Amino acid sequence: MNLKRITRLLMAGLLLFSASALSIRAQNGFSRDSSQPVDDEYTKKIREYTTETFFNSPLTDYLPAAPNVPTPKVVLGDVAGAPGKLPYAEEVYRYMRMLEKASPRVKVFSIGTTEEGREMIAVAIASESLLARLEENRARLTKLGDPRTINFDEAEADRLVAQSFPIYYITGTIHSPETGAPTALMELAYRLTVDESPYIKSIRDNMVTLITPVVEVDGRNRMVDVYNWHLAHPNENWPPLLYWGHYVAHDNNRDAMGLSLKLTRNVLNVYLNWKPIVLHDLHESVPYLYDNTIGDGPYNAWVDPILTDEWQMIGWKNVSEMTKFGMPGVFAHGTFDTWSPGYLMFIAATHNGISRLYETFGNAGADTLTRTLSPDEYSRTWYRQNPPLPRVKWSQRNNNNYEQTALLISLDYFNKNSKLFLKNYYLKAKRSIEKPKNEGPAAYVFPGDEPRLANQATLLRLLQAQGCEIHRATAPFTVALKKKKPDRAAAKPAETAARSSASPSSSTAAKPSETETRTFPAGSYLVRMDQPYSRIADALLDYQYWSPKDPQQDVYDDTGWTFGELGNVQVVRVTDTKVLSAAMDLVNGEVRAAGGIKGHGGDGGTTFVINHNADNALITLRYRLKNATFEATEEPFEIGGQKFNRGSFVVRVRDLREFEQILGDLGLQAWIVTAPPAVKMHALKIPRVAILHTWLSTQDEGWWRLAFDQMQVPYDYISTQDVARDADLNKKYDVIVFGPVGRGLNAIIQGLPMYGNAIPWKKTELTPNLGGFASTEDIRPGLGWSGIANLQNFVKRGGVFIGTMDTADLAVSTGFTPGVSIQRSPRLRAIGDVLKTKFVDSTSPIAYGYGESLSIYCFNGPIFNLSNVAGGGGGRRRPSTDRVTGRGTVDDPDVVQGRPPAEAPEPPPSSEAWEAASISDEQRRNLIGLIPPGLRPRVVLRYADARELLVSGLLDGGDEIAQHAAVIDSPLDRGHVVLFSNNPMWRGQTSGSYFLVFNVILNFDNLNAGRKLDVK
């Protein structure tokens, strides 16, 4: 049988199935109110734009008519999902506000703005009487969500459950190229408002549906621009969506941990204020509807098992009902692992609610297209018994039908079981509060003697934004902690001794104490785990382990994120419940580090020293005090018993009051001194910084821009095309920062192929939302060889270039860094990990303020090797210890017979993996490529040894990168190239490694400080 025939049979079967849907309709309770008139014209268009009858359901194949209530057509000029119609966010809002005006069942709330100032909204739909009781209901939901307020009184909880109505929160188009949700949600809002079908009436009368139709508003409007450009130039290639939000693209759905983006904060605040039970986020990728909430393992280890049961219940109901409607390609499970809590929907999962997510099938715009699937998409598998069809005509209307049908099924099921879900909400909150006495821990402690108090406060404020309560100890307290495991090798003799002892008391004698006590000072912060939102704090602060042998080998996202580690802030997990009885107060308002002036000046004092501890606020201070004189000390020192790290600031200020106020804002301490310390210092001038971007992908560098903006470090934003054109970059810049691109160096140089038409990215009448902070007439040209030459000359003339991951590779591969090479390893799997690194050269300004080690974020390297010979490759060269065959034992020298023994020369000193191998005298002779000592790469930071490398996440083949250099300062003539193997600025989660970059910026013209040169 040929494929065509199979398809035909398949289609015929599906048609039959669809025809029987009429009778199923009644069985499922989804029957329409036959007395309500239908909007015939609208209904006709729905059917016209639906490409096959089985791509619709009895729930959405008609539109009810309601006098005086406008349908989406009034704004769209056609029905929802019509070809060629993609509304801007403002048009969607206009419609929602028209609905609000026309019906007492709709209320529109403004929920904040985006980075670019556009509005975000939430639309509440329910019966007039429910909407009138929103406030009293909110009070009940708040009590259910915090069982402490009702003293865990089960009878009271049941009363509240009986009286309350739940809220189901739906969010659309966080991912801008996934374009269908806004029109589907406009129509859904209309249906929920006017449809008199008994099941919809029941939803309306018993629960609130809350809708944010556009989550990524900046990106939505840019996407509509791009689509309109495409409609106006039907035969040309159109621009890919280079910028979605102001900073990042699809990673806007990885921000539920770091909360760096306004859209995340706005949705989170709605979630915390409204107390919805469900947060249901709409996406588009795979055919035709993937309810991916159930997903695949490994599941997030910190969520309540009650939640994972709820995922199954609602998810399978969707699949089951849509299968009965004869709609193909509806499935659950799939390959999405539910490990990371970074997705927007996870706001609900980590706050005692229910996270939900659909992937429907979209055409990235409103064109109707013939779509051909790959076998892995259309084949039948155990979790997809009714798979999508291999090839179909697909329309945005089909997508809207699937989205709405599935949502209506979910709303109906949720409504029918709302008391169960309300009770579960209470139970999950109760179990979150019971954490200390069940699974633990009892609390996380942020010690009061933390060296980086501003960074500590930043992390605590993040937890507060997540809804967590933070307490502060009013007196010292002592708790038992699990003893740190001794070194495995060191532990062995003790174990052996214990085992050999036969006395009955040996088991207790073998482990005299597995705990030790620790006293925390007053002023330490506590995140108690006996609070309703303990799970989010636990998920962020705990460690993660993903086994390399996990059945899930197709990892969806980052595997480790431990916030204390990546923030370079001490966080202590305490299981001893005694911690909860420490004397403490709840912190009212945001946690702030205390800042100000300490000590007494002798001469009316205008000279201050500020300890460099890699607290990010220090860079903000430098820029806030642009006109003050800053110097960095090149050695540690002590003044009046107070210790200061290498790199500490010596500041001379004129306006004392302003200085004190800024210190207070930033949570920094300055010591007034009579005289500057007697150590070598260099000036900290303010460099001119550029952040460089490509026209290929702007997301990963977007996280760098975000970090710079958060810390108020100004920069010019330039593209590879600007660099290609500018032969004198030194005239404008001192430091050029090239964040990771994620496309590889060849693409960075070549850009996009120059076939076909030019592809503009700029503001025009047709595309008012493009351009602005970055524009070009044609996105295709890349950095090119002229750009490489210009960048290299920039460095040679004294500029500083920062490259990370693939942009570090670019510098290494195009000759910026003689002596550095990159080793490829197919075996290494460091999938979004937290890894441990060690400082190799703490005299380098790049290391200022740090201790001995640092946890960093790593995604597969690159693995750097060093050499003292230009282009010399390198890598670990272990001297051979094997002796040749001959006389004597393994340690003896061989002896040549018949002549006196010759003395063997000393073997060359062995080098470590992060070092360049030493050059022997023999090799040195006429060695043209020998790099002069002052120009050799200087390793600042290296990866830790293999056995202590992994901090959090999945690491396989870690020995490949262990000990290798992680941050290298490689001089080139008068300038410097600073290479990062880790990504120091990632998703707002790596604030502990930001200062590696900021140190480069602050010390841009003194990076050689402290450098000891090789003798040879």
Ligand SMILES: [Zn+2]
């Ligand atoms: Zn998506």
